[in-house]
Amino acid sequence: MSKTQASEAHYMISAVAQKYSIHPQTLRLYEREGLLKPSRTDGNTRLYGEEDLKQLETILALTRDLGVNMAGVEIILNMREKIEKMQEEVNEFVAYVKQELERGLGDWEQRLGTALVKASPTDLVRASSVKPADPPARGEQHSSRSRS
Structure with a gap:
């Protein structure tokens, strides 16, 4: 485990299953499908950190509340990850x-x-003394045009 993982709380599969009222096999399925990636101990026991729990809550909200199937969940999670990177x-x-x-x-x-x-x-005085030509008043024509 890395240093950041060591300082973070981790839960075993049975505790997570009980907390979210799901079967441990469901968690294993989510892992097989690539939706969850819990860390593992040297003895190969799954350990779920805070990020895993947030991901699980998202998965459960999509499946339970919105009726999204596993393929849809995978697409949504991938899009979410891409959006965050972008x-x-x-x-x-x-x-x-x-x-x-x-x-x-x-x-x-x-x-x-x-x-x-x-x-x-001297340059500043010269520049300030040069006045731009006044534009013609409304309705007047330029002198370059011929009047009929």
């Missing part, structure tokens, strides 16, 4: 994009600061 990947991507944006904004701030420092006061 969510982790999306979270990592969002964190990466956020980091890149923050770094990019820092670069732009640095560039703007550098650009402003390099501009001479």
